[in-house]
Amino acid sequence: xxxxxxxxxEDEKNLRLLYRMDLExxxxxxxxxxxxxxxxxxxxxxxxxxVVMDIRMPGMNGIEAMGRIMDxxxxxxxxxxxxxxxxxENFLSWTADxxxxxxxxxxxxxxxxxxxxxxxxxxxVPPALAI
Amino acid sequence: MxxxxxxxxxxxxxxxxxxxxxxxxxxxxLRVPDLVKLVFQWEQPAVLLDPAGRIASWSRNAARLYxxxxxxxxxxxxxxxxxxxxxxxxxxWAGSLRNHFFCTNHEIDSRGLVRMRVSxxxxxxxxxxxxxxxxxxxxxxxxxxxxxxxxRRVAELSIIREIAEVLQSAMDLSDILHIILVGATAGQGxxxxxxxxxLADGENNELRGRAxxxxxxxxxxxxxxxxxxxxxxxxxxxxxxxxxxxxxxDRRVNDIAGNLHADLDDAxxxxxxxxxxxxxxRVRDGREVASEREVDPALLESLAVxxxxxxxxxxxxxxxxxxxxxNAITDKTxxxxxxxxxxLLGMQAAIAIHRSSLTQxxxxxxxxxxxxxxxxxxxxxxxxxxxxxxxLGQMSASLAHEIRNPLVAMGxxxxxxxxxxxxxxxxxxxxxxxxxxxxxxxxxxxxxxEFSSGDRQRMQWADMSAIAGxxxxxxxxxxxxxGIVGLLEADPGAGHVRxxxxxxxxxxxxxxxxxxxxxxxxxxxxxxxxxxxxxxxxDIEDSGTGIQEEVRSGLFEPFTTTRPGGTGLGxxxxxxxxxxxxxxxxxxxxxxxxxxxRLRIPAWQEKEEDDDA
Numbered sequence: 001x002x003x004x005x006x007x008x009x010e011d012e013k014n015l016r017l018l019y020r021m022d023l024e025x026x027x028x029x030x031x032x033x034x035x036x037x038x039x040x041x042x043x044x045x046x047x048x049x050x051v052v053m054d055i056r057m058p059g060m061n062g063i064e065a066m067g068r069i070m071d072x073x074x075x076x077x078x079x080x081x082x083x084x085x086x087x088x089e090n091f092l093s094w095t096a097d098x099x100x101x102x103x104x105x106x107x108x109x110x111x112x113x114x115x116x117x118x119x120x121x122x123x124x125v126p127p128a129l130a131i
Numbered sequence: 132m133x134x135x136x137x138x139x140x141x142x143x144x145x146x147x148x149x150x151x152x153x154x155x156x157x158x159x160x161l162r163v164p165d166l167v168k169l170v171f172q173w174e175q176p177a178v179l180l181d182p183a184g185r186i187a188s189w190s191r192n193a194a195r196l197y198x199x200x201x202x203x204x205x206x207x208x209x210x211x212x213x214x215x216x217x218x219x220x221x222x223x224w225a226g227s228l229r230n231h232f233f234c235t236n237h238e239i240d241s242r243g244l245v246r247m248r249v250s251x252x253x254x255x256x257x258x259x260x261x262x263x264x265x266x267x268x269x270x271x272x273x274x275x276x277x278x279x280x281x282x283r284r285v286a287e288l289s290i291i292r293e294i295a296e297v298l299q300s301a302m303d304l305s306d307i308l309h310i311i312l313v314g315a316t317a318g319q320g321x322x323x324x325x326x327x328x329x330l331a332d333g334e335n336n337e338l339r340g341r342a343x344x345x346x347x348x349x350x351x352x353x354x355x356x357x358x359x360x361x362x363x364x365x366x367x368x369x370x371x372x373x374x375x376x377x378x379x380x381d382r383r384v385n386d387i388a389g390n391l392h393a394d395l396d397d398a399x400x401x402x403x404x405x406x407x408x409x410x411x412x413r414v415r416d417g418r419e420v421a422s423e424r425e426v427d428p429a430l431l432e433s434l435a436v437x438x439x440x441x442x443x444x445x446x447x448x449x450x451x452x453x454x455x456x457x458n459a460i461t462d463k464t465x466x467x468x469x470x471x472x473x474x475l476l477g478m479q480a481a482i483a484i485h486r487s488s489l490t491q492x493x494x495x496x497x498x499x500x501x502x503x504x505x506x507x508x509x510x511x512x513x514x515x516x517x518x519x520x521x522x523l524g525q526m527s528a529s530l531a532h533e534i535r536n537p538l539v540a541m542g543x544x545x546x547x548x549x550x551x552x553x554x555x556x557x558x559x560x561x562x563x564x565x566x567x568x569x570x571x572x573x574x575x576x577x578x579x580x581e582f583s584s585g586d587r588q589r590m591q592w593a594d595m596s597a598i599a600g601x602x603x604x605x606x607x608x609x610x611x612x613x614g615i616v617g618l619l620e621a622d623p624g625a626g627h628v629r630x631x632x633x634x635x636x637x638x639x640x641x642x643x644x645x646x647x648x649x650x651x652x653x654x655x656x657x658x659x660x661x662x663x664x665x666x667x668x669x670d671i672e673d674s675g676t677g678i679q680e681e682v683r684s685g686l687f688e689p690f691t692t693t694r695p696g697g698t699g700l701g702x703x704x705x706x707x708x709x710x711x712x713x714x715x716x717x718x719x720x721x722x723x724x725x726x727x728x729r730l731r732i733p734a735w736q737e738k739e740e741d742d743d744a
Binding site: 015022 | 532535536537538539540541542543544545546547550566569570573713
């Protein structure tokens with residue numbers, strides 16, 4: 001069995017490192033991008049199994065990037081990871097597979113990633129977008 | 132003194148001027164000069180006429196009685212002083228009895244005020260000349276002298292003056308009614324037994340009894356009146372003792388008053404005719420005195436009286452009410468002079484009642500103005516507070532967000548380093564402390580965000596045209612003051628979004644206030660709302676000074692301001708709010724031509740059921 005590949009998009013360098021170390025510990029292969037634009041440029045080549053996306057970033061924001069990823073790779077689930085709990089009420093963010101509020105306790109992010117990957121595996125087919 | 136002694140002598144000689152009609156033989160002849168002196172000195176009113184009927188001499192009191200100076204009367208024909216009618220009132224046979232003393236009684240009404248008896252004596256004069264005539268005048272009824280009549284008149288007028296004075300200081304209508312009624316009935320006042328006041332009520336188009344004062348029966352009166360008169364209070368004190376309008380003893384007459392009413396259009400109704408009349412209507416024994424018309428028996432029965440006076444209350448052609456007064460208890464005839472003074476009271480009453488209604492009107496207008504002013508102040512205060520809270524909230528929210536990311540990194544790595552360490556590792560405790568303290572800080576940041584508007588959106592169905600309408604309402608006063616015309620245009624059904632109404636309102640108000648600042652000399656501020664494809668578009672357009680080229684690029688940067696005292700947070704907050712709604716903001720501006728801010732917010736047609744709660 002191959003390791004699931006996670007792509008993390010996060011503009012804060014320190015947080016990129018934290019998430020990488022945490023998720024690698026859980027047995028994932030991790031690649032990172034600092035902006036939404038970088039993510040979109042590399043996603044075809046990287047072909048991740050899951051994307052962890054920050055929302056507020058310089059340039060394109062995470063919600064718009066998520067929309068574009070879904071257009072091109074409808075099978076790739078997206079977990080939104082943000083400091084703003086307010087986006088939870090933005091209906092555009094409902095299209096994400098999970099929504100996590102940033103915390104020093106990365107347990108929530110790690111369990112969300114694990115759960116989304118398990119759901120995909122069990123169903124074996126990409127689910128219809130949950131709106 | 133020689134004159135006086137001559138007079139005394141003459142009196143002695145004649146045995147005194149005759150006071151009664153007892154003739155005595157004329158045996159003594161008098162000289163004219165003596166007679167003139169005698170009359171001149173006489174204490175009582177006395178007049179001596181020469182044979183031509185002109186005044187030869189008159190006493191001081193006679194001249195005063197007729198309101199003349201003594202010198203003025205000499206040689207004036209007597210009828211000129213007393214009037215033709217009085218002069219002719221003498222018995223026709225009097226002149227035929229020359230050289231005889233005799234007396235005749237007749238009454239002279241001098242200026243309608245004084246009744247007197249005049250004894251006439253034709254005097255034989257020495258030298259056989261034509262007869263001189265002596266009038267000796269006695270006042271018939273002592274209290275009815277001119278002086279006492281004048282005194283009474285003065286007393287009546289001073290009563291009216293006292294009532295008028297108290298009335299002038301009264302503002303409240305019920306106080307005014309009380310003063311009028313007490314004035315009409317008090318022993319120190321006009322002394323009527325009972326009085327009723329009816330007022331015109333334009334709203335209900337009727338004349339209605341409002342209040343009354345008076346005892347309900349002779350027994351009642353015999354109990355109350357002695358009590359009132361022995362209390363020794365002055366009229367003024369009595370008028371000013373504004374107790375409850377309806378005292379227990381006045382309850383029955385007030386019940387009667389409460390039942391007195393008539394439609395103002397019922398021109399045939401006695402009360403309405405009296406109310407519309409310009410003069411007092413007297414009713415004696417159930418009939419109007421002037422017209423002999425019978426008064427409605429039902430009215431007489433309810434008033435429980437058959438004779439009374441009705442004084443219309445008229446102030447400068449304005450009929451305000453009707454004052455009824457009677458002597459139902461004592462049955463004393465209402466005399467002409469009672470009516471006269473009641474009419475004077477009626478004039479004062481009409482002025483006071485009319486004034487009170489004007490005062491009341493003015494007062495309610497002042498209150499309405501005061502209320503509008505308070506509401507305006509209140510809405511300004513709310514606006515200011517909302518603005519402050521929002522700014523504060525936005526600032527603390529962005530600060531908290533800035534802190535949150537570094538905290539996540541710090542605490543995250545501490546936790547990472549902790550993993551896999553054994554219980555006795557000496558680095559374990561310091562790392563745990565770092566992780567716990569970071570968690571505590573994250574809690575604080577979370578609570579700040581919860582309380583700041585930035586993180587507490589209540590997304591629900593919202594109508595932008597209603598929100599824009601509310602914004603115009605809140606700013607109406609300031610727009611008016613600045614001479615700015617507000618326009619709100621919305622396509623039918625346009626403007627439905629999903630959003631936080633309070634924050635959207637805040638965004639519009641911020642933009643409108645920017646526009647207002649750009650129009651210091653007035654102008655037009657319009658908001659147009661229409662539906663695009665999947666979007667609601669709002670154009671906020673002003674005719675102001677526009678935005679200078681050099682500041683345009685930094686408009687959305689916090690703390691960029693062109694106004695002294697501005698926070699520079701207005702547009703950044705708007706832009707944040709619109710971004711949080713998934714919307715866009717763009718600005719078009721031309722210097723000296725105005726600015727248009729366009730907001731685009733995703734349209735949302737669904738109206739959820741419990742949204743409006």
